[in-house]
Amino acid sequence: MAAVLLWPWTIFLLFIAGLCYSKCPDICKCDVLKTRKIVTCNHGGMMQIPITEMDRDIQVLIVTASRDIPNNLTIGRIFLNFFSLEEIHITHSNVPAIGDSSFWPGNNLRILNLSHNNITQLHDTDFNGLKNLQVLDLSNNLISAFPSAPFHFLSNLKTLSLARNSLRRLVPRFFYMLGNLERLDLSGNPLRNVDPENLKDLRPIKSLSLAKCQIERLHSLIYQQLPNLVELDLRDNSFNYFAPEEFRHLKKLRKLYLDGNNLNVIVDMAFSGQIFDYLGLSRNNIVSFDVCAFCNSSIRALNVSDNQFSTLMIDTLKPIIFTLQTLDIGFNKITMENIMEVLEPLHRLRGVSLSGMKLTTLPPSIFVSNRDLRYLDLSQNHFNSLSFKVLRPMSKLEVLDLSGNRFQGLTQEELDHLSLLLNLKRIVLHSNPWACNECHILPLFHWIAETTNKAKVCKNYHDCIVCDSPRILAGKELPALRSRDIPPCGGPFSQFRILTAGSRLGIIVATAVFIIILLVGVIYLVLYRRHRAVYYTHEEERCDDYVVYESALEADLIGGYNDEKHLGFVATIDTGDSATEEKNKSRNNIT
Numbered sequence: 253m254a255a256v257l258l259w260p261w262t263i264f265l266l267f268i269a270g271l272c273y274s275k276c277p278d279i280c281k282c283d284v285l286k287t288r289k290i291v292t293c294n295h296g297g298m299m300q301i302p303i304t305e306m307d308r309d310i311q312v313l314i315v316t317a318s319r320d321i322p323n324n325l326t327i328g329r330i331f332l333n334f335f336s337l338e339e340i341h342i343t344h345s346n347v348p349a350i351g352d353s354s355f356w357p358g359n360n361l362r363i364l365n366l367s368h369n370n371i372t373q374l375h376d377t378d379f380n381g382l383k384n385l386q387v388l389d390l391s392n393n394l395i396s397a398f399p400s401a402p403f404h405f406l407s408n409l410k411t412l413s414l415a416r417n418s419l420r421r422l423v424p425r426f427f428y429m430l431g432n433l434e435r436l437d438l439s440g441n442p443l444r445n446v447d448p449e450n451l452k453d454l455r456p457i458k459s460l461s462l463a464k465c466q467i468e469r470l471h472s473l474i475y476q477q478l479p480n481l482v483e484l485d486l487r488d489n490s491f492n493y494f495a496p497e498e499f500r501h502l503k504k505l506r507k508l509y510l511d512g513n514n515l516n517v518i519v520d521m522a523f524s525g526q527i528f529d530y531l532g533l534s535r536n537n538i539v540s541f542d543v544c545a546f547c548n549s550s551i552r553a554l555n556v557s558d559n560q561f562s563t564l565m566i567d568t569l570k571p572i573i574f575t576l577q578t579l580d581i582g583f584n585k586i587t588m589e590n591i592m593e594v595l596e597p598l599h600r601l602r603g604v605s606l607s608g609m610k611l612t613t614l615p616p617s618i619f620v621s622n623r624d625l626r627y628l629d630l631s632q633n634h635f636n637s638l639s640f641k642v643l644r645p646m647s648k649l650e651v652l653d654l655s656g657n658r659f660q661g662l663t664q665e666e667l668d669h670l671s672l673l674l675n676l677k678r679i680v681l682h683s684n685p686w687a688c689n690e691c692h693i694l695p696l697f698h699w700i701a702e703t704t705n706k707a708k709v710c711k712n713y714h715d716c717i718v719c720d721s722p723r724i725l726a727g728k729e730l731p732a733l734r735s736r737d738i739p740p741c742g743g744p745f746s747q748f749r750i751l752t753a754g755s756r757l758g759i760i761v762a763t764a765v766f767i768i769i770l771l772v773g774v775i776y777l778v779l780y781r782r783h784r785a786v787y788y789t790h791e792e793e794r795c796d797d798y799v800v801y802e803s804a805l806e807a808d809l810i811g812g813y814n815d816e817k818h819l820g821f822v823a824t825i826d827t828g829d830s831a832t833e834e835k836n837k838s839r840n841n842i843t
């Protein structure tokens with residue numbers, strides 16, 4: 253009775269509450285972060301955006317889906333009453349097209365992210381109204397066709413990504429009216445050729461990526477039209493040649509990425525007049541530099557890793573000796589003598605990578621003149637121990653990368669040397685075959701028990717020390733173990749081995765034990781022969797027993813009596829098998 257009377261009141265109260273509090277669609281999550289109202293719908297399986305169930309004053313809308321439960325969305329003009337929207341992210345939602353004035357009015361929209369959809373075409377009214385948009389992300393769609401000037405409303409756009417679409421060519425005036433664009437990403441499109449005419453509206457841009465665009469050459473007019481470029485990414489294309497002074501029009505260029513092309517040689521004066529913070533030439537087929545390749549250039553970081561160098565001529569590097577601070581020569585087949593020759597004059601070096609060079613040892617004097625070194629990458633080599641004394645000259649060393657080597661453990665002496673490097677902030681040790689047993693890992697285990705040391709080694713799970721053996725600990729993170737979890741060195745057999753290998757006392761003990769076993773065996777044999785003499789006298793009665801005894805003895809000598817009543821040959825074969833099995837088992841324990 254009372255419940256019936258209360259009904260209208262409940263409905264009324266709910267109505268009031270609806271006015272005061274935010275609405276939020278069931279399948280979305282609504283938060284307030286730093287006074288911004290954010291709606292996130294990421295459950296997937298949506299056929300439309302439940303816009304009518306959202307507050308009109310939301311600032312951020314995020315719609316996305318997992319791969320298993322995709323959204324199939326269309327947009328349309330659904331934001332007409334949403335004047336406060338600053339960011340819209342509709343990603344992974346199979347959106348097939350943007351649509352005429354879909355984000356109207358959009359005066360406050362700063363970021364529009366439509367990446368990972370199925371958009372195939374752009375139209376010149378798609379972005380109507382978005383005059384304050386700063387970031388437009390259309391990456392990972394299927395865009396291949398468009399009219400000229402699709403972005404002409406976006407006069408304040410600073411960042412545009414069209415990465416990983418299907419653009420085969422750019423049309424004239426494609427970038428018309430993008431007068432404030434600073435960053436353009438066209439990477440991952442099968443462009444092959446870029447017509448200078450189509451880039452002439454991009455005069456202000458500072459960063460351009462044309463990576464993975466199947467380009468073989470760029471017309472020199474392109475460089476002339478982009479005088480403000482600071483960063484140019486031409487990675488993973490098909491360039492096989494750059495002319496001397498190719499980049500001379502790009503006076504402000506500081507970062508140039510030419511990695512992953514087909515370059516064989518770097519010609520004289522290739523970078524004359526250029527001042528680079530970073531020059532990437534890795535992953536080419538460069539066999540040699542012309543002697544004057546770096547003449548009249550200034551380079552702070554040079555990456556020539558993963559090429560075909562057999563020697564690096566120090567004369568080539570002379571022009572940049574005083575500016576070079578970072579050098580990556582990894583994954584080349586350069587001799588140790590050559591490495592030392594190259595490093596010797598580079599007194600300003602702060603970072604060096606000798607990764608992937610199959611190194612097993614370092615000569616004591618290798619780094620004597622690189623006293624400023626802060627970053628040393630020795631990853632992907634064949635080190636299983638390291639005389640850390642070579643690191644002594646580098647009192648400023650901050651990062652040491654030893655990942656991907658063959659370390660099974662570190663000795664106390666090695667760790668003591670590491671502790672002497674007072675500025676060391678980070679030691680990368682992952683991807684080594686760490687043997688988490690007492691004889692290999694104990695010093696390291698105790699060393700990382702100290703919090704400061706642990707912080708240097710483990711930034712997150714993946715770059716920590718993960719045990720490779722024994723099998724029960726494989727995949728376990730070393731700092732998570734307790735000391736009683738760490739087994740002795742792989743079973744009793746190998747402990748014996750360690751004992752003998754480890755100390756002279758061990759050898760004496762082992763020899764003594766061996767002699768005792770031998771003596772016992774001999775005594776037993778002598779006694780047994782006496783028995784047998786007795787048996788011969790009662791040959792007819794004792795025949796069966798004799799066979800049993802003989803096989804028992806044989807089994808004893810080989811390594812274990814076989815209980816089954818197989819006699820003679822069969823018994824011998826059986827016990828023989830079990831003996832080899834035993835041997836295999838203990839071998840497995842060692843490895």
Ligand SMILES: *[C@@H]1O[C@H](CO)[C@@H](O)[C@H](O)[C@H]1NC(C)=O
Nearest residue numbers: 296297298299322323324346
């Ligand atoms: C979305 O479209 C795909 C392919 O057309 C289909 O397999 C899937 O079931 C659709 N998802 C929904 C939620 O309708």
Ligand SMILES: *[C@@H]1O[C@H](CO)[C@@H](O)[C@H](O)[C@H]1NC(C)=O
Nearest residue numbers: 316341343365367368387389
């Ligand atoms: C757009 O969304 C994708 C996928 O969620 C994300 O990876 C990307 O960083 C976003 N882009 C911008 C500019 O926020």
Ligand SMILES: *[C@@H]1O[C@H](CO)[C@@H](O)[C@H](O)[C@H]1NC(C)=O
Nearest residue numbers: 324345346347348369370394
């Ligand atoms: C969107 O494109 C992907 C990959 O190209 C395709 O598998 C999917 O079926 C497309 N979805 C729709 C709704 O067309």
Ligand SMILES: *[C@@H]1O[C@H](CO)[C@@H](O)[C@H](O)[C@H]1NC(C)=O
Nearest residue numbers: 521524525526527547548549
């Ligand atoms: C070196 O570069 C400057 C530009 O920085 C240029 O003016 C000069 O001519 C170049 N010198 C030579 C020898 O090419």
Ligand SMILES: *[C@@H]1O[C@H](CO)[C@@H](O)[C@H](O)[C@H]1NC(C)=O
Nearest residue numbers: 511534535555557579580605
């Ligand atoms: C040099 O380039 C390689 C491959 O492109 C990259 O993995 C490496 O990190 C770069 N080295 C430096 C010091 O940036």
